[in-house]
Amino acid sequence: MADHQNKNHVDVVVIGAGPAGLTAAYELTRLEIPVVVIEQDSLVGGLARTVEYRGFRFDIGGHRFFTKIASLQSLWQTILGADLLIRPRLSRIFYGGLFFDYPLKPLNALRNLGVGESLLILGSYILSKIAPVSPETSFADWVSNRFGTRLYRKFFESYTEKVWGIPCHTISAEWAAQRIQELSLLTTLTNMFFSNRFRKNTQSIKTLIEEFLYPRLGPGMMWDAFQREIIRSGGVVQLESTVVSLHHDGERIIAVDVMNGKEQSVFHPKYIISSMPLLHLVHALSPLAPERVIAAAGSLKYRDFVTVALIVDAATLFQDNWIYVHDDSVRVGRIQNYKNWSPDMVPDQSKTCLGMEYFCTAGDDLWLMPDQDLVLLATQELSAIGLARKDMIKDGVVVRMPKAYPVYDEEYPKAVATIREYLDRFVNLQVVGRNGMHRYNNMDHSMLTGMMAVQNLSGGKHDLWAINADEEYHEIDNEQAE
Numbered sequence: 393m394a395d396h397q398n399k400n401h402v403d404v405v406v407i408g409a410g411p412a413g414l415t416a417a418y419e420l421t422r423l424e425i426p427v428v429v430i431e432q433d434s435l436v437g438g439l440a441r442t443v444e445y446r447g448f449r450f451d452i453g454g455h456r457f458f459t460k461i462a463s464l465q466s467l468w469q470t471i472l473g474a475d476l477l478i479r480p481r482l483s484r485i486f487y488g489g490l491f492f493d494y495p496l497k498p499l500n501a502l503r504n505l506g507v508g509e510s511l512l513i514l515g516s517y518i519l520s521k522i523a524p525v526s527p528e529t530s531f532a533d534w535v536s537n538r539f540g541t542r543l544y545r546k547f548f549e550s551y552t553e554k555v556w557g558i559p560c561h562t563i564s565a566e567w568a569a570q571r572i573q574e575l576s577l578l579t580t581l582t583n584m585f586f587s588n589r590f591r592k593n594t595q596s597i598k599t600l601i602e603e604f605l606y607p608r609l610g611p612g613m614m615w616d617a618f619q620r621e622i623i624r625s626g627g628v629v630q631l632e633s634t635v636v637s638l639h640h641d642g643e644r645i646i647a648v649d650v651m652n653g654k655e656q657s658v659f660h661p662k663y664i665i666s667s668m669p670l671l672h673l674v675h676a677l678s679p680l681a682p683e684r685v686i687a688a689a690g691s692l693k694y695r696d697f698v699t700v701a702l703i704v705d706a707a708t709l710f711q712d713n714w715i716y717v718h719d720d721s722v723r724v725g726r727i728q729n730y731k732n733w734s735p736d737m738v739p740d741q742s743k744t745c746l747g748m749e750y751f752c753t754a755g756d757d758l759w760l761m762p763d764q765d766l767v768l769l770a771t772q773e774l775s776a777i778g779l780a781r782k783d784m785i786k787d788g789v790v791v792r793m794p795k796a797y798p799v800y801d802e803e804y805p806k807a808v809a810t811i812r813e814y815l816d817r818f819v820n821l822q823v824v825g826r827n828g829m830h831r832y833n834n835m836d837h838s839m840l841t842g843m844m845a846v847q848n849l850s851g852g853k854h855d856l857w858a859i860n861a862d863e864e865y866h867e868i869d870n871e872q873a874e
């Protein structure tokens with residue numbers, strides 16, 4: 393082991409101050425268990441942070457707070473009180489040079505598609521019911537079987553490939569099943585034509601589709617408040633500190649090495665709750681994990697994310713919170729209008745701040761493009777879509793976010809199973825959260841894993857891997873939430 397400067401004995405080290413780690417630490421402090429949160433960044437919130445630039449605030453993506461877990465919803469309300477706003481939701485799809493209401497509305501869809509195209513879509517749907525693709529292995533198969541090949545090509549293929557950067561036939565059907573549960577063309581049409589009172593679970597569907605909770609100053613406001621609560625209750629949140637190694641004896645993690653700039657410290661916790669990416673966790677183990685486990689970790693893939701925030705000299709540009717850009721004439725995947733999420737996201741109401749979102753892979757041309765070129769590209773694309781003139785863009789800033797999305801490709805289930813099976817031997821280590829488990833968890837499920845990990849420390853027997861997968865969690869419009 394390296395020459396360590398400090399020997400810190402704490403009860404629990406939590407790795408990462410995103411929603412999962414902060415929730416775990418919050419729960420620990422409530423139980424008066426000493427905890428140190430180690431966070432590599434200079435701010436908390438992880439993927440759900442809020443970035444501030446010249447007083448303009450923006451998210452990495454737009455973070456809607458929605459959950460079916462009542463205890464989490466009331467925790468959010470307790471933490472932020474009146475600063476947790478109920479916001480109306482409005483979003484559209486830009487495709488073929490036209491804007492489609494989303495969720496789809498009959499007259500708007502018919503007007504945009506035309507009667508002929510609508511009939512072709514219906515015909516293709518009927519065909520998919522008569523002769524579905526079997527076996528259903530890929531995202532392309534799964535969606536085509538439920539919506540027909542024609543609608544899949546129009547509304548799902550180009551956007552999904554922008555998001556994941558891989559052909560839809562290589563994305564697992566399991567991902568579609570998890571994210572687009574229970575939807576089909578029939579249910580979509582029913583929802584389009586009949587008002588809410590005819591739907592099942594009317595209230596929750598209406599709530600998810602038409603409004604959502606959002607902190608007045610963006611999601612980071614929630615995580616700043618969690619951080620304050622943890623510190624107030626005696627916990628420690630150590631920023632700009634990276635966990636670089638976890639030393640073990642084959643059964644327990646016995647020491648955690650942390651780098652803070654050039655300074656190294658070592659912790660000897662009784663327990664570790666980790667939300668760092670599974671890939672990095674495996675690589676940080678010392679002695680090294682067996683070759684097959686390292687190979688499994690190395691096969692995990694991620695999708696990365698670039699936000700170009702543009703400050704526009706206009707009080708109002710459009711009413712949507714966000715617009716999905718399915719059109720492949722531009723590279724932008726989604727456009728956020730943060731002022732429509734909360735007016736207080738802009739410091740000057742005569743201006744608008746838009747987030748031009750580019751899905752990419754670290755090292756590709758978008759990721760490596762110099763900031764000023766990205767601002768130029770975003771400006772050109774915004775004006776090509778027709779949402780603002782180039783001369784209205786007054787400023788721009790770029791934020792690159794690695795590992796925004798754990799990729800569900802064909803290999804990942806086996807890889808995660810191999811890593812899980814190996815990590816299970818460490819009796820004082822639990823993995824939580826999104827990249828921490830390589831699970832496509834939203835904030836609520838990430839938080840739930842943190843909460844349950846803490847309950848497990850005091851005798852709970854929760855299987856954290858069952859969260860989300862086993863839970864009844866039907867996000868009727870969540871297929872495009874991210």
Ligand SMILES: Cc1cc2nc3c(=O)[nH]c(=O)nc-3n(C[C@H](O)[C@H](O)[C@H](O)COP(=O)(O)OP(=O)(O)OC[C@H]3O[C@@H](n4cnc5c(N)ncnc54)[C@H](O)[C@@H]3O)c2cc1C
Binds near residue numbers: 667797
């Ligand atoms: C574009 C986008 C849009 C989204 N929209 C929504 C939405 O609308 N609603 C919703 O509920 N969810 C949404 N999510 C998901 C949400 O962001 C995640 O569920 C949540 O942030 C996961 O929390 P986490 O704590 O597991 O991980 P993270 O947020 O990734 O936090 C992990 C933390 O660990 C730190 N860390 C990593 N490695 C180390 C290390 N070695 N040492 C120290 N620290 C380390 C990281 O810096 C990070 O702060 C969205 C995600 C994205 C990418």
